[in-house]
Amino acid sequence: MSEQLAIHGGKRSVPESFVKPWPYVTTADQQAVMEVFKSDGIIEQQRIQSEGLAKEWAEYMGVKYCIPVNSGTAALHMSLTGVGIEPGDEVIVPAFTFWASAAAVLHHNAIPVFLDIDPETYCIDSDLIEAKISERTKAIMPVHIHGMPADMDAVLEIAKKHNLKVIEDVAQAHGARYKERLCGSMGDAAGYSTQASKTLSSGCQGGLFTTNDEIVYERASLLQYFGEIIVPGQEREDQKYNAYGLGWMYRGDMFSQAFIRSQLKRLDKNNSLRIRNCNFLTEHLSQIRGLKTPYVPNECEPVYYNYVVGFKPEEIDLNVSPRTLRDKVQKAMKAEGVSMGLWQRLPVPKQEVFQNRIGYGKGCPWKCHDSIIEYKKDDYPKTVEFIDSHSYIFDVNPPNDLELMGMYVEAFQKVMGNLDRLLK
Ligand SMILES: Cc1ncc(COP(=O)(O)O)c(C=O)c1O
CATH class of the missing domain: 3.90.1150.10 (Aspartate Aminotransferase, domain 1)
Known part of the structure; x- marks a missing residue:
């Protein structure tokens, strides 16, 4: 012994x-946040930091559009609406993830369908996807869990074959690569978390949405800001104050965005x-x-x-x-x-919200869309x-x-x- x-x-x-502890805060990070406080136009900083972060993250990712938001879950919700998911649609999600991946689907009254994982990579088992595709399936959400890229070639191929959208959950994998491509740059849209513990950290809450598709971007923008069209660079008082659809308030805050921008450099x-x-x-x-x-x-x-x-x-x-x-x-x-x-502690579909189909109450979204999806406890042995x-x-x-x-x-x-x- x-x-x-x-x-x-x-x-x-x-x-x-x-x-x-993480995040490791440098003098440069502190200065970046202090600059926001010290600015003459502190409200103006809201636009400056958000636009600055959007540009820098889109550049880093090599994608056309980015919208900084207040959580990764918001970014995933925006990704879902961006690609056109509607109430009652089914979205395929791995059973092993933080349940926010699936919550984002429920947030839009859509229905998560869970798959077991590949026990080696802990990511979605792409061999199981096709068996779960129904007439209602509209998207697949691979999660790059613990910073490990999911099996993207297989996911993209299946999506193409069945005309499905791909939303990447990159909450835990900023900068990870699959065949030299950055996670988040391969699907139709992606959501990243910048919550304190994440590899790109805001020190508090935050998220980023990205896409290469203009229509996806426009739909996601509507959801992010009360359903209104916000013209970039235009002051709030010059905006139209007209809601074009149902929206949320998912805007991020300028202090954490300044902090993220500083962290992004490292x-x-x-x-x-x-x-x-x-x-x-x-x-x-x-x-x-x-x-x-x-x-x-x-x-x-x-x-x-x-x-x-x-x-x-x-x-x-x-x-x-x-x-x-x-x-x-x-x-x-x-x-x-x-x-x-x-x-x-549990596969996501074994959690109470799915076992008891709590959702919005009155059994929705399942009951209101006559869904036959079941969450059997024994269906996820690898997880x-x-x-x-x-x-x-x-x-x-x-x-x-x-x-x-x-x-x-x-x-x-x-x-x-x-x-x-x-x-x-
Ligand atoms: C895999 C995964 N997806 C989504 C999220 C949601 O991100 P947020 O907490 O920023 O809403 C997280 C956060 O922990 C996560 O780990």
């Missing part, structure tokens, strides 16, 4: 306060440092029997929003479930000072298996570097070397 575990009274592998650098940290973890953790490190398909360049670790008790002849091993190791790792934990056998390392972001990653590796070696005692 090696060194005593922190959970049993030994010394922590990661000293107290050693981990640096996105690629931050991504490359995070990738270096995660590659280091993979190199060393893959040597530890009983652990499973992320699989990266050749065509994918993930950005590791979080680092995902799997548990394989059978590999080390342990007669416990992956979940038991995971829970015990995770607890011991936390005591070692490693910020490890869980994310989703359940994934959730039960994996854990996350959260603090892999810069400025945390290889020194901290080295401590994580040592902590794993220590904990996995003490399993006899830990599992007693």
